[in-house]
Amino acid sequence: MAAYQNLTRDELLQEQKELTAKFDQIKSENLYLDMSRGRPSAAQLDLVKGLMDVLTSNSDMKCESGIDCRNYGVLEGIPEAKRLLSEMMEVPGDQIIIYGNSSLNVMFDTVARSMTHGVMGSTPWCKLDKVKFLCPVPGYDRHFAITEYFGIEMVNIPMTEDGPDMDLVEKYVNNDPAVKGIWCTPKYSNPQGVTYSDETVRRFAHLTPAAADFRIYWDNAYGIHHLYEDKQDYLLEILAECEKAGHPDMVYKFASTSKITFPGSGVAAMAASPANLADVRKQMCIQTIGHDKLNQLRHARFFKDMSGMVAMMKKHADILRPKFEIVLNALETELGDLGICSWICPRGGYFIAFDSLPGCAKAIVAKAKEAGLIMTEAGATYPYGKDPADSNIRIAPSFPAEDELRHAMEIFVLCVKLVTIEKLLAEK
Amino acid sequence: MAAYQNLTRDELLQEQKELTAKFDQIKSENLYLDMSRGRPSAAQLDLVKGLMDVLTSNSDMKCESGIDCRNYGVLEGIPEAKRLLSEMMEVPGDQIIIYGNSSLNVMFDTVARSMTHGVMGSTPWCKLDKVKFLCPVPGYDRHFAITEYFGIEMVNIPMTEDGPDMDLVEKYVNNDPAVKGIWCTPKYSNPQGVTYSDETVRRFAHLTPAAADFRIYWDNAYGIHHLYEDKQDYLLEILAECEKAGHPDMVYKFASTSKITFPGSGVAAMAASPANLADVRKQMCIQTIGHDKLNQLRHARFFKDMSGMVAMMKKHADILRPKFEIVLNALETELGDLGICSWICPRGGYFIAFDSLPGCAKAIVAKAKEAGLIMTEAGATYPYGKDPADSNIRIAPSFPAEDELRHAMEIFVLCVKLVTIEKLLAEK
Numbered sequence: 001m002a003a004y005q006n007l008t009r010d011e012l013l014q015e016q017k018e019l020t021a022k023f024d025q026i027k028s029e030n031l032y033l034d035m036s037r038g039r040p041s042a043a044q045l046d047l048v049k050g051l052m053d054v055l056t057s058n059s060d061m062k063c064e065s066g067i068d069c070r071n072y073g074v075l076e077g078i079p080e081a082k083r084l085l086s087e088m089m090e091v092p093g094d095q096i097i098i099y100g101n102s103s104l105n106v107m108f109d110t111v112a113r114s115m116t117h118g119v120m121g122s123t124p125w126c127k128l129d130k131v132k133f134l135c136p137v138p139g140y141d142r143h144f145a146i147t148e149y150f151g152i153e154m155v156n157i158p159m160t161e162d163g164p165d166m167d168l169v170e171k172y173v174n175n176d177p178a179v180k181g182i183w184c185t186p187k188y189s190n191p192q193g194v195t196y197s198d199e200t201v202r203r204f205a206h207l208t209p210a211a212a213d214f215r216i217y218w219d220n221a222y223g224i225h226h227l228y229e230d231k232q233d234y235l236l237e238i239l240a241e242c243e244k245a246g247h248p249d250m251v252y253k254f255a256s257t258s259k260i261t262f263p264g265s266g267v268a269a270m271a272a273s274p275a276n277l278a279d280v281r282k283q284m285c286i287q288t289i290g291h292d293k294l295n296q297l298r299h300a301r302f303f304k305d306m307s308g309m310v311a312m313m314k315k316h317a318d319i320l321r322p323k324f325e326i327v328l329n330a331l332e333t334e335l336g337d338l339g340i341c342s343w344i345c346p347r348g349g350y351f352i353a354f355d356s357l358p359g360c361a362k363a364i365v366a367k368a369k370e371a372g373l374i375m376t377e378a379g380a381t382y383p384y385g386k387d388p389a390d391s392n393i394r395i396a397p398s399f400p401a402e403d404e405l406r407h408a409m410e411i412f413v414l415c416v417k418l419v420t421i422e423k424l425l426a427e428k
Numbered sequence: 429m430a431a432y433q434n435l436t437r438d439e440l441l442q443e444q445k446e447l448t449a450k451f452d453q454i455k456s457e458n459l460y461l462d463m464s465r466g467r468p469s470a471a472q473l474d475l476v477k478g479l480m481d482v483l484t485s486n487s488d489m490k491c492e493s494g495i496d497c498r499n500y501g502v503l504e505g506i507p508e509a510k511r512l513l514s515e516m517m518e519v520p521g522d523q524i525i526i527y528g529n530s531s532l533n534v535m536f537d538t539v540a541r542s543m544t545h546g547v548m549g550s551t552p553w554c555k556l557d558k559v560k561f562l563c564p565v566p567g568y569d570r571h572f573a574i575t576e577y578f579g580i581e582m583v584n585i586p587m588t589e590d591g592p593d594m595d596l597v598e599k600y601v602n603n604d605p606a607v608k609g610i611w612c613t614p615k616y617s618n619p620q621g622v623t624y625s626d627e628t629v630r631r632f633a634h635l636t637p638a639a640a641d642f643r644i645y646w647d648n649a650y651g652i653h654h655l656y657e658d659k660q661d662y663l664l665e666i667l668a669e670c671e672k673a674g675h676p677d678m679v680y681k682f683a684s685t686s687k688i689t690f691p692g693s694g695v696a697a698m699a700a701s702p703a704n705l706a707d708v709r710k711q712m713c714i715q716t717i718g719h720d721k722l723n724q725l726r727h728a729r730f731f732k733d734m735s736g737m738v739a740m741m742k743k744h745a746d747i748l749r750p751k752f753e754i755v756l757n758a759l760e761t762e763l764g765d766l767g768i769c770s771w772i773c774p775r776g777g778y779f780i781a782f783d784s785l786p787g788c789a790k791a792i793v794a795k796a797k798e799a800g801l802i803m804t805e806a807g808a809t810y811p812y813g814k815d816p817a818d819s820n821i822r823i824a825p826s827f828p829a830e831d832e833l834r835h836a837m838e839i840f841v842l843c844v845k846l847v848t849i850e851k852l853l854a855e856k
Contacts, residue, residue: 037500045498049485052722057477070473072465072691100528101720108715115544116554116578126544126554142717149714150544263500265722286577287536289570292529292720294480294693 003339004420009428016421023371023414031372033408038190038350039399040259040316047315048261054298061297069293075285078293080300081267087306088224089255090237091271097280100291103256103268107217108146110252110270113283114180115150119213120249120279125152125180134172134182136164138353138381138392140190143183143219147383154383157182159189161344163196166203177210181217187235188222191381191394192353193346195233205241207250215276216242216251222349223255224313227321231347239271248273257299259350260309260316267299320350323397323405327352330409340420352395353381360419361390367415373408431767432848437856444849451799451842459800461836466618466778467827468687468744475743476689482726489725497721503713506721508728509695515734516652517683518665519699525708528719531684531696535645536574538680538698541711542608543578547641548677548707553580553608562600562610564592566781566809566820568618571611571647575811582811585610587617589772591624594631605638609645615663616650619809619822620781621774623661633669635678643704644670644679650777651683652741655749659775667699676701685727687778688737688744695727748778751825751833755780758837768848780823781809788847789818795843801836 007015055061061069063078076082077098086093099106118124125131132153135144139159147154155172157164163186172179184204186196196204204216218238226232242250249272257266270280303309328345331354335341343354356364361378368375376394379385395412397405432440483489489497491506504510505526514521527534546552553559560581563572567587575582583600585592591614600607612632614624624632632644646666654660670678677700685694698708731737756773759782763769771782784792789806796803804822807813823840825833 039500042496042499045489045496052483052485052487055480057480059480061473068470068473070690070693071470072467072686102716102718105716112540112544116540124554126552142714145714149711258500262498262722264718265498265720283577286570286573288530288533290530290692292693292723294690295720295723 003337004424005339009425012421012425012428016418016425019414019418019421023418026411026414027371031407031411033372033400033404034374035396035400035408036374036376037399038259038396040263041319041399041401043319044316044398045262047312047319048302051261051298051302054302055294061294063293063297067293069297072289074293075288075290076281077269077291078296078300081296084300084303084305084309085255085267085269086271088309089220089253089269089271091239091253095239095273095277096269096271097277097284098291098296099268099270101264101266101268101295103219103221103254103258104142106268106270107143107219107254109283109287110217111146111150111152113280114213117283119215120275122213128178130178131180132176132178134164134169134179135383136182136184137383138191138387138394139183140185140219141380143217144383147183155179156383156388159192159194161194163194163200166200170203170207173207173209173214175210179209180211180213181215183217183219185219185221186238187220187233188225188346188349190221190349191351191392192344193349193351194344195235198236201236201238201241204238205245205247205250207247209250214250218251218253220253220255222259224310225259225316225350226313226348227317227324228347229314229317233347239273243273249275252276260312261299261302265295267296320398322402323400324352326402326405327395327397327409330406330413334413335416338417341416350396350398352397354393354395355391356393356416357420357423358389358391360416360423361387361393363419363422364415365393367419368411371411371415373411375412431765432852433767437853440849440853440856444846444853447842447846447849451846454839454842455799459835459839461800461828461832462802463824463828463836464802464804465827466687466824468691469747469827469829471747472744472826473690475740475747476730479689479726479730482729483722489722491721491725495721497725500717502721503716503718504709505697505719506724506728509724512728512731512733512737513683513695513697514699516737517648517681517697517699519667519681523667523701523705524697524699525705525712526719526724527696527698529686529692529694529696529723531647531649531682531686532570534696534698535571535647535682537711537715538645538708539574539578539580541708542641545711547643548703550641556606558606559608560604560606562592562597562607563811564610564612565811566619566815566822567611568613568647569808569813571645572811575611583607584811584816587620587622589622591622591628594628598631598635601635601637601642603638607637608639608641609643611645611647613647613649614666615648615661616653616774616777618649618777619779619820620772621777621779622772623663626664629664629666629669630673632666633673633675633678635675637678642678646679646681648681648683649687652738653687653744653778654741654776655745655752656775657742657745661775667701671701677703680704688740689727689730693723695724748826750830751828752780754830754833755823755825755837758834758841762841763844766845769844778824778826780825782821782823783819784821784844785848785851786817786819788844788851789815789821791847791850792843793821795847796839799839799843801839803840
């Protein structure tokens with residue numbers, strides 16, 4: 001098939017007729033398939049079901065420091081969980097705090113604390129007229145939702161293949177004292193699967209913020225979530241880079257085992273400089289007596305060490321890789337020659353970012369919904385849900401079974417074609 | 429032994445000499461015993477160890493609504509956990525939200541949300557010049573720590589045997605719009621074990637707050653934590669009373685299974701009116717994708733229903749009751765006739781509140797520490813750690829084994845006597 005832009009009006013009408021017939025037939029099948037979020041599949045959850053057998057009524061419930069994990073105490077995490085997560089996050093064991101089940105919750109609490117108490121002694125943000133966060137786009141909707149909830153103004157920063165546009169980041173951070181943070185998913189980014197280049201990470205570490213309480217929110221959610229054994233991205237460790245650059249306190253690093261073990265029943269952590277952690281502790285010791293140590297113990301004993309976790313991630317990859325390939329093949333085969341869209345082939349993470357012609361994304365997602373296929377809301381990858389170009393769609397291949405996914409992609413490419421033809425016809 | 433006040437100076441000196449010899453001997457034993465917190469004992473934790481066998485790799489992990497509890501989703505708790513906790517909290521199943529492991533964390537987040545976002549549309553508290561909370565005293569130090577952390581002014585309200593002094597509560601709440609909340613542990617209160625009378629609860633429900641965003645923080649931490657089968661306190665259900673009184677939105681109710689199953693690995697919940705819960709959800713859906721559903725499932729299947737939980741609480745009581753009796757017997761036998769202190773015999777909860785002569789509590793706790801016995805810090809039961817009379821000491825009998833506890837009480841009564849004699853001698 002030739003590029004759509006080269007087709008005559010009649011040729012487009014003919015194509016539209018054929019595709020519409022196909023679409024109507026699919027619609028009549030009353031499918032329902034939810035691909036809106038990056039949820040692991042049941043097969044992936046089965047991989048770690050042994051986690052449920054680690055602790056039984058006969059287990060020794062003491063952690064390495066001799067504390068009975070069934071009782072109160074140990075605010076910052078048991079030693080073996082700290083060791084495991086610090087290896088996973090590539091940070092020293094004394095620069096990490098273990099939390100409950102959700103790194104999103106840790107990020108929320110971090111912003112909330114800055115609102116009411118400032119950062120290491122700075123003016124509480126709620127006392128300021130204006131607080132801004134930089135938001136590399138497309139990005140993660142739940143990050144943007146946190147800053148929106150707190151009335152923080154969000155500034156779009158375009159992503160490049162090396163990470164956020166660092167010229168813009170430097171311009172804002174180094175000059176505007178209202179800029180207090182930037183949301184980053186630096187490895188296999190959500191939704192593009194982009195990994196920040198060494199130069200990008202170093203430029204982050206060398207920022208000279210106008211605001212002393214500026215922090216990089218480094219959500220390394222997909223740090224070990226590779227799709228291939230032989231094609232992996234590498235990310236410079238930001239805490240060490242910031243320290244080398246003389247800015248040890250400039251970054252908060254977040255991660256969790258949500259997409260390693262069970263989402264919702266995993267273990268989250270935050271890593272930061274000793275001074276930042278001291279600041280965090282002041283809140284934490286008031287907020288809770290401690291997080292779920294039994295779940296920490298369960299995780300630490302299940303994986304034993306980092307090599308156990310890496311081995312598990314290979315099994316996840318074996319399930320995820322074919323799904324990503326189904327999506328990428330469908331896009332390439334059905335849309336590759338049409339000149340109406342683009343996408344990035346990621347080496348890890350949970351998403352494929354798809355870009356339609358400008359002004360088509362909302363209509364494509366709506367059309368897919370008509371046929372029973374629920375995609376992530378168009379616009380969700382931008383602050384305030386507003387994609388200025390209306391072109392970005394996040395594809396989440398992890399949850400459906402392979403057959404379902406093939407069918408879903410059939411519907412998706414059909415919707416892309418139909419919506420695009422409609423747009424082209426309107427312009428002719 | 430006659431009352432100390434009736435002894436002559438010489439008799440007091442003689443008594444002091446004998447007690448000091450005893451104390452020095454005990455001190456030489458180098459004991460270390462931490463009775464500072466209300467921690468369950470290992471024997472209590474063993475009661476619920478079967479909780480660890482409920483979910484195995486072969487279990488059906490779907491909750492009643494068919495959701496796979498291992499995956500993301502279900503923000504407010506799975507149906508069976510909601511049912512169990514709503515029975516426990518005596519509230520309708522649609523007026524409850526299930527959280528993570530810590531009700532303290534829920535309370536903290538509730539105050540934090542009010543600071544940044546107000547309550548059901550009210551002005552955020554961080555925008556106000558002055559916010560006050562009423563604090564029935566003696567009370568729970570971790571409550572007071574939350575309000576202190578947020579710079580909220582705390583006003584002491586004396587406890588009576590029927591609960592807080594309601595004349596004072598009404599005076600403050602109904603007239604001062606800066607009063608936004610009151611901390612309550614209404615049943616088997618921390619530390620006195622007092623249960624609010626029906627009249628007290630009704631007077632709470634009939635408050636007419638000067639501030640529309642005033643809320644009662646009803647921390648029913650010990651709702652089913654009876655010590656006796658035949659002597660139990662009853663507490664009117666506050667949500668229903670507030671609704672009857674035409675103030676359905678005036679109360680937040682909190683509880684958890686922390687002292688029913690495993691502290692730190694239990695399930696917490698909040699109950700409130702539909703309007704309050706709608707307000708809470710606006711924050712919650714931003715803060716997290718969901719709490720640990722597997723732990724919810726584990727709890728629901730372990731207890732099956734409320735009768736399972738009640739049966740378990742009887743077993744806890746069988747372990748706790750003798751310990752309370754050891755403390756009460758020691759106090760009665762050793763101090764009952766001396767006219768130098770008072771205490772309350774509770775029918776449930778985790779503590780015994782002891783009152784020394786004014787000005788003695790800090791010295792008694794310090795003296796005990798000298799002998800290796802760690803009590804709750806004197807003053808901890810008052811806002812800002814300041815007991816105006818310096819007389820209240822919280823005794824936490826749950827953790828030590830019975831023998832240890834007997835020994836601890838021997839030390840404690842010795843310290844009470846020695847410190848009191850010193851005070852009386854100084855005054856003679």
